[in-house]
Amino acid sequence: MMAGVGVMPIRVDGNATKSLESAFLSPKIPVSSSSSKLLLGCYKGRLPDVSLVQKRSSDFGNNRLTVRNSISVDKRGVSSKISDEDYAENFRPPHITDVFDIPARPSTFCAKTSLPLPEGRQVNRWSTNLGKMFVHEDDRVLLKTIKYASPTSAGAECMDGECRFQHQWVARAGPRSKIFFDPAEVNAAIVTCGGLCPGLNDVIRQIVLTLDCYGVENIRGISNGYRGFFEENLHDIPLSRKIVQNIHLEGGSLLGVSRGGSKTSDIVDSIERKGINMLFVLGGNGTHAGALAIHNECHKRGRKVVVVGVPKTIDNDILLMDRTFGFDTAVEEAQKAINAAYIEATSAYNGVGIVKLMGRQSGFIAMHASLASGQVDVCLIPEVKFTVDGPEGMLQHVQYLLETKGRAIICVAEGAGQDLMANLSNSTDASGNPVLGDIGVHLTKEVKNHFKNIGVAADVKYIDPTYMIRACRANASDRILCAVLGQNAVHAGFAGFTGVTVGIANNHYVLLPIPEVIAYARNVDPNSRMWHRCLTSTGQPDFV
Numbered sequence: 001m002m003a004g005v006g007v008m009p010i011r012v013d014g015n016a017t018k019s020l021e022s023a024f025l026s027p028k029i030p031v032s033s034s035s036s037k038l039l040l041g042c043y044k045g046r047l048p049d050v051s052l053v054q055k056r057s058s059d060f061g062n063n064r065l066t067v068r069n070s071i072s073v074d075k076r077g078v079s080s081k082i083s084d085e086d087y088a089e090n091f092r093p094p095h096i097t098d099v100f101d102i103p104a105r106p107s108t109f110c111a112k113t114s115l116p117l118p119e120g121r122q123v124n125r126w127s128t129n130l131g132k133m134f135v136h137e138d139d140r141v142l143l144k145t146i147k148y149a150s151p152t153s154a155g156a157e158c159m160d161g162e163c164r165f166q167h168q169w170v171a172r173a174g175p176r177s178k179i180f181f182d183p184a185e186v187n188a189a190i191v192t193c194g195g196l197c198p199g200l201n202d203v204i205r206q207i208v209l210t211l212d213c214y215g216v217e218n219i220r221g222i223s224n225g226y227r228g229f230f231e232e233n234l235h236d237i238p239l240s241r242k243i244v245q246n247i248h249l250e251g252g253s254l255l256g257v258s259r260g261g262s263k264t265s266d267i268v269d270s271i272e273r274k275g276i277n278m279l280f281v282l283g284g285n286g287t288h289a290g291a292l293a294i295h296n297e298c299h300k301r302g303r304k305v306v307v308v309g310v311p312k313t314i315d316n317d318i319l320l321m322d323r324t325f326g327f328d329t330a331v332e333e334a335q336k337a338i339n340a341a342y343i344e345a346t347s348a349y350n351g352v353g354i355v356k357l358m359g360r361q362s363g364f365i366a367m368h369a370s371l372a373s374g375q376v377d378v379c380l381i382p383e384v385k386f387t388v389d390g391p392e393g394m395l396q397h398v399q400y401l402l403e404t405k406g407r408a409i410i411c412v413a414e415g416a417g418q419d420l421m422a423n424l425s426n427s428t429d430a431s432g433n434p435v436l437g438d439i440g441v442h443l444t445k446e447v448k449n450h451f452k453n454i455g456v457a458a459d460v461k462y463i464d465p466t467y468m469i470r471a472c473r474a475n476a477s478d479r480i481l482c483a484v485l486g487q488n489a490v491h492a493g494f495a496g497f498t499g500v501t502v503g504i505a506n507n508h509y510v511l512l513p514i515p516e517v518i519a520y521a522r523n524v525d526p527n528s529r530m531w532h533r534c535l536t537s538t539g540q541p542d543f544v
């Protein structure tokens with residue numbers, strides 16, 4: 001392949017340029033910065049297939065981070081000043097070219113609309129300012145930004161006893177200058193699984209709008225989660241810019257959701273039948289486990305399909321991310337319930353207000369809602385054990401609050417105190433999630449019985465706003481997050497990443513391999529500053 005044959009030259013390093021076309025088509029060619037001088041002027045054919053990489057291992061014991069002083073052009077045609085090994089271990093996002101030989105092509109993405117102009121002219125899809133429109137392949141985001149000086153420092157996550165700082169680089173999300181799909185051949189599908197979450201329609205909308213910007217016309221929604229792939233009475237929903245234009249004005253999911261029914265082989269059979277080659281999966285931990293299984297099965301069957309996740313969980317229980325969409329809205333909506341409980345309790349004689357919020361195994365909503373309200377006296381979360389009876393128990397504290405303040409407000413996460421309830425069914429829902437006992441109802445009974453038994457009048461009001469919170473429309477902050485995540489999911493798909501999910505880390509948008517984010521559910525750390533801030537605000541003691 002001759003260099004510079006009628007194609008735009010791209011910069012490889014400070015001294016050298018290389019033909020874009022040859023960069024797309026050449027196999028992985030590692031070169032050191034000194035050998036990169038070979039690229040000066042005319043690049044003719046393959047460089048000798050020897051690695052002149054100067055490897056400098058960073059000094060972190062078992063940590064396998066390495067820094068390479070190299071410039072390489074991998075088989076994706078991507079010139080790298082930082083090689084894949086520079087990702088923190090396990091954070092290199094899988095790519096379709098890891099499995100298939102697919103040539104890269106120039107991006108068709110244009111931030112401008114593709115709608116026809118009044119006189120029938122199409123807006124030019126090709127931006128005149130490509131220079132700053134794309135993120136660079138080597139762009140990375142630092143996952144952890146605090147250097148803890150001691151393992152005893154609040155919230156410290158130390159990999160070794162000395163708490164040495166480790167650079168954990170992850171891929172930056174965003175549009176790439178090179179893509180691996182011809183928009184005319186893209187057959188995209190979107191599916192929403194698990195429970196509802198504010199912002200689902202915003203993400204669906206942004207995925208469709210962004211696909212449209214790339215020039216994709218063939219977009220479908222799969223009805224009611226994974227079930228829509230194979231249940232005969234469920235039909236796909238055609239999606240277009242026009243159809244999704246106003247869907248974000250309502251809560252819920254235009255496509256519907258479901259739990260259970262995740263049979264990977266049936267789903268992939270359906271993907272093959274429908275000819276889907278770009279799948280966007282919106283859901284929580286379970287959904288992402290399903291997405292990973294679909295990604296693996298597609299590749300096993302030799303199907304050139306990319307699977308990209310968008311984490312959806314109101315519980316905020318996905319690892320490594322600042323937050324997931326819908327969480328901020330949930331915290332805000334919860335304020336109404338807490339405030340109602342507060343007003344009722346302060347207006348009553350010896351009023352006790354109890355509010356149950358979602359959070360199956362993670363108490364983020366209850367913790368943040370309690371802290372935000374400044375009205376909560378007791379916050380109970382699944383991560384922190386508590387007792388109800390006895391001198392250290394919660395009831396004694398509620399009694400003390402009535403004696404001193406004349407009211408008590410309790411905010412409890414649904415997964416808290418499950419060990420306190422007898423006769424739990426041990427059953428699971430269709431997806432295998434445990435069916436919880438109702439801790440809100442349980443605590444309400446306990447509080448009522450306690451004050452009845454000691455002959456003190458108490459006016460107990462229980463509020464369960466959980467589904468009202470989940471079914472509402474996303475707030476402005478979440479809508480922005482949804483917009484960025486939805487757009488980045490499409491950029492990831494076109495850039496050939498698969499088995500990945502999008503997220504926000506340290507306020508930057510990233511791509512993460514799915515296994516890294518679903519290894520276990522993210523929990524509130526009882527040693528974290530945030531939990532301590534919550535306790536500082538409520539003034540509650542330990543109930544053990």
Ligand SMILES: Nc1ncnc2c1ncn2[C@@H]1O[C@H](COP(=O)(O)OP(=O)(O)OP(=O)(O)O)[C@@H](O)[C@H]1O
Pocket residue numbers: 193194195196225226227258259260261262283284285286287288289290291293312313314315430431433
């Ligand atoms: N380990 C798994 N492997 C494959 N599919 C799974 C797995 N776990 C769950 N699923 C499927 O993923 C879908 C959603 O799972 P689930 O109902 O647990 O919701 P989720 O994605 O975890 O979101 P939520 O936060 O609402 O619980 C279901 O169709 C379920 O069958």
Ligand SMILES: O=P(O)(O)OC[C@H]1O[C@](O)(CO)[C@@H](O)[C@@H]1O
Pocket residue numbers: 194195196284313314315358359360414429470
């Ligand atoms: O009633 P459903 O649909 O199972 O949803 C309840 C669960 O969904 C979640 O909101 C997670 O999506 C949990 O907090 C809650 O336990």
Ligand SMILES: [Mg+2]
Pocket residue numbers: 194284285286287431433
């Ligand atoms: Mg789940």
